Amino acid sequence: MAPxxxxxxILRLTRGKTVTDEKKPRRRxxxxxxxxxxxxxxxxxxxxxxxxxxxxxxxxxxxxxxGIGTLYRHFPNRDALIEAVYRAELDHLADAAPVLAAQxxxxxxxxxxxxxxxxxxxAKQVIAPALNGLMGGTxxxxxxxxxVLQNAIExxxxxxxxxxxxxxxxxxxxxxxxxxxxxxxxxxxxWETSAKRLVDILIAGSRASTS
Amino acid sequence: MAPxxxxxxILRLTRGKTVTDEKKPRRRxxxxxxxxxxxxxxxxxxxxxxxxxxxxxxxxxxxxxxGIGTLYRHFPNRDALIEAVYRAELDHLADAAPVLAAQxxxxxxxxxxxxxxxxxxxAKQVIAPALNGLMGGTxxxxxxxxxVLQNAIExxxxxxxxxxxxxxxxxxxxxxxxxxxxxxxxxxxxWETSAKRLVDILIAGSRASTS
DNA sequence: GTGTTATATGGAGCATGGCTCCGTCTTGTA
DNA sequence: TACAAGACGGAGCCATGCTCCATATAACAC
Numbered sequence: 001m002a003p004x005x006x007x008x009x010i011l012r013l014t015r016g017k018t019v020t021d022e023k024k025p026r027r028r029x030x031x032x033x034x035x036x037x038x039x040x041x042x043x044x045x046x047x048x049x050x051x052x053x054x055x056x057x058x059x060x061x062x063x064x065x066x067g068i069g070t071l072y073r074h075f076p077n078r079d080a081l082i083e084a085v086y087r088a089e090l091d092h093l094a095d096a097a098p099v100l101a102a103q104x105x106x107x108x109x110x111x112x113x114x115x116x117x118x119x120x121x122x123a124k125q126v127i128a129p130a131l132n133g134l135m136g137g138t139x140x141x142x143x144x145x146x147x148v149l150q151n152a153i154e155x156x157x158x159x160x161x162x163x164x165x166x167x168x169x170x171x172x173x174x175x176x177x178x179x180x181x182x183x184x185x186x187x188x189x190x191w192e193t194s195a196k197r198l199v200d201i202l203i204a205g206s207r208a209s210t211s
Numbered sequence: 212m213a214p215x216x217x218x219x220x221i222l223r224l225t226r227g228k229t230v231t232d233e234k235k236p237r238r239r240x241x242x243x244x245x246x247x248x249x250x251x252x253x254x255x256x257x258x259x260x261x262x263x264x265x266x267x268x269x270x271x272x273x274x275x276x277x278g279i280g281t282l283y284r285h286f287p288n289r290d291a292l293i294e295a296v297y298r299a300e301l302d303h304l305a306d307a308a309p310v311l312a313a314q315x316x317x318x319x320x321x322x323x324x325x326x327x328x329x330x331x332x333x334a335k336q337v338i339a340p341a342l343n344g345l346m347g348g349t350x351x352x353x354x355x356x357x358x359v360l361q362n363a364i365e366x367x368x369x370x371x372x373x374x375x376x377x378x379x380x381x382x383x384x385x386x387x388x389x390x391x392x393x394x395x396x397x398x399x400x401x402w403e404t405s406a407k408r409l410v411d412i413l414i415a416g417s418r419a420s421t422s
Numbered sequence: 423g424t425g426t427t428a429t430a431t432g433g434a435g436c437a438t439g440g441c442t443c444c445g446t447c448t449t450g451t452a
Numbered sequence: 453t454a455c456a457a458g459a460c461g462g463a464g465c466c467a468t469g470c471t472c473c474a475t476a477t478a479a480c481a482c
Binding site for chain 1: 427428429430432433444
């Protein structure tokens with residue numbers, strides 16, 4: 001039997017109300033289960049952030065004082081674990097978009113968000129290593145996460161286009177892809193600066209093609 | 212003892228004349244050795260190009276009709292094999308830079324080369340999957356390969372800057388990084404178009420910041 | 423409380439793939 | 453032809469991903 005817990009979560013998050021399970025859950029989820037799950041996430045996040053992206057899952061389980069079986073019940077594979085860790089971070093980022101949109105004129109909101117994206121990656125090495133997978137990977141889970149960011153930037157771009165500030169030619173996803181590319185290495189001290197410079201280039205380029 | 216063949220090659224390619232081995236090689240390299248090496252490369256390239264990036268090395272050896280030990284003597288680990296396969300491709304790309312520079316005015320040469328980069332990735336799925344490693348990875352081998360591309364684009368940018376066409380602010384590597392980001396997914400039919408659009412945006416952005 | 427049951431636990435163990443070791447075989451040279 | 457430098461190959465070791473299932477425990481009904 002497929003373990004139900006994570007799948008349930010995903011389905012719920014993905015499609016809101018699904019047709020999947022008609023029978024309403026008869027029981028509250030067990031407290032130890034939730035505790036363990038959170039523990040695993042905490043440990044995994046710490047490890048990933050510390051650059052230990054390749055940490056063996058047994059080790060994650062050990063650090064969370066949990067059996068390997070438990071880990072696998074909560075997260076059916078490595079990708080699922082990474083996904084779960086990063087989802088929160090990405091949501092955070094996506095949530096910032098509407099706020100910025102309310103505070104700034106369209107183009108500046110876009111620029112600000114892109115910079116935030118860069119900042120975020122710089123601050124937490126968290127995202128970069130997994131970003132490839134997140135945006136281009138084969139995993140359905142990853143695709144799901146990517147969508148969140150995609151929606152965020154699409155709205156920002158749409159607003160900027162509507163205001164006539166940037167060209168209609170712009171494909172929002174391209175901007176995101178480009179940023180993701182830069183984020184691929186957080187090496188060297190000049191990294192952050194150069195990433196921000198790229199943001200300006202992208203914005204300038206998007207503007208220029210209007211004329 | 213470390214096997215000598217690959218290390219020797221790398222050292223020679225990397226630093227030209229090294230101080231490493233004083234004693235001149237007493238023998239011509241064995242023909243079967245070279246044959247096997249080429250065979251392995253051919254098989255590996257075919258596999259990688261076909262998207263089988265995760266192909267087990269045993270399988271590569273099998274297809275090349277060679278023992279696993281032989282594979283490992285030629286390529287001490289998976290990265291070394293990938294590196295060897297891609298190096299040729301990257302050199303190819305880098306070699307195009309001076310040709311384009313001779314044929315076009317600076318900015319257009321830059322644009323053309325960036326497009327070529329995109330074309331190349333589109334044509335051979337080869338590069339994309341390994342590009343992360345190539346540009347940001349920890350492996351010294353990868354770093355080495357990246358340098359080739361870096362040199363290529365740096366010259367193109369320098370020429371364009373010298374001609375006053377684009378801003379001095381441009382960090383060539385940023386452009387490469389951005390393109391690499393886009394190349395991360397070759398998914399969807401619109402991919403190539405949108406990548407080229409990004410090239411134009413980057414060029415336009417680089418120009419705009421001059422004024 | 424106590425009994426019942428759904429649910430979680432944990433770790434032995436299997437499969438797979440990376441990589442090493444070393445006895446055997448081949449090839450270039452004299 | 454002799455011989456040694458050097459290549460060959462594959463058995464086998466080890467790490468890691470993932471499964472299975474007997475056991476333990478939290479939630480609920482009474």
